[in-house]
Amino acid sequence: MSKTPDPLWDPDLQGDEVLQRLTSALGTYRYAPRQGNAWSARPAAVPHRRRRRWVRAGAAALCACVMGLVVWMPWRLQWQDNRHWSIATHTVFSPAALDVGSTLTTEAGQAATVKVARIGRMEVLPRTRIRLLDTRTGHHRLELVSGRVRARIWAPPGYFAITAGASETIDLGCEFEMERDRQGNGSIHVTSGWIMHRVKGQETLVPAGSTMTFTAERGGVPFATTASAEFRATVQQLDRAMSQDMRLPDIEQLVANQAMASDSFALLSLLTRYPELASGPIYPKLAALLEQPVDVGHRAAWSRGGVHAMNLWWEQMPRPPKAWWLNWRDAFG
């Protein structure tokens, strides 16, 4: 490695005029996958029922709308590299725009609404500090340093994400609220669609109606908002033990006993995270909740971490539709 600054090696360093002009000009050719070209993950298949109303409209109106959408949707998703986000300020102290690399801090009693490019909105609640890391077509990244934000995004999965320390919360087309303290502990509550929380190789899907806590080191198990405090405490105890390779048969039984129908996703997450738990009482409990037979082969496959066995039950999970009827205004930026 050269000791001298090398802007060709490190794009963060300012190069000579030719390099700057070339980088700026050629950046227009940067890879920006169209919506249909992005490799979609499972939650991308969350129901699309938006078109139902259009079908009922007259043929002429439909054609006009489709033509309009063809032009408008790509425009909505496009965003010039490093272009600032505008802030609908709630106080006179906030700046009018958020540039890449700059921070926005709200004091007690202050709040702000930030327009996330053209793909959504984010409320920055009091006592919060955020930093815009990167923004361009298909890639908008923000850091939540501390505090609480509430985001509503209308975009394909992966376009928007919030980093917090080593973790990343990736929007899969949804509305969610996230808070984090200065030590890196926090929680995410999803009210519409899905998010994926990723920290140090551990990935956790969180659907609408669920809350997940996290630390700087790992994500917890997502719970339905209706889950009882006892059930949460027991699952967390089991999660901690399993993360240290300890089986606690009594606790596993307690989890199975306490689980209600609305806790299916928590059980599914737990079994997916620790496939070996399938040999215990949680597996038959989840089978009963999902109205699935307790099949010996399926159970054995699950215990071995078989993805096909897991997918079979993941497909049984009811997927809450995105509450587009509440958030349709976001589509208009």
Add this chain to the structure above:
Amino acid sequence: MKAPLEPADIASKVQDARQGVQTAFAWLHRTFAPLVYAIHLGMTSREQAEELTQETFVIAFRRLDQLRDATSFGPWIAMIARRNRPRREVLGRDLAESGEPVWVGTSPESMALADEALRAIRRLPGAYRETLILRLVEGLSGPEIAALTGLTPSSVRVNLHRGMNQLRQALGVSVQTEGEE
């Protein structure tokens, strides 16, 4: 500079993808699409490069079991991309005119420079061409390029500097010698 990819992360995602985990496919696509696209953009127009990028991933994901060293996903898919050439040779004049970007806010001078520079890059040797596109088009750093392509950092640095010098010569601007190893 952003932290480059870790080989262990790549291997882990390849293993997951082999097991059918959809998020792993998505991760591999998201991470390596700039590399594959850069190779195709060096061969053909932007529109065709985007299509070929998708094709290359389809081919690679079908053959994922043939990949011996999971950490070598980058060099492996790069090889597939180099073999997945456009169905017909595109004439030089077509490279700029068909389906090239018209970015909102881009000045005509900037577009002309981009067009001229891309034509010049396409005439460079393959190693310089791909490395330069990853740096100048995708905005990646040297370590990121090395992690994606599987090249050593010193090879990437040499490719960048020699390629840049050749590009400067082709564009008729002064050649820089400082910083070259």
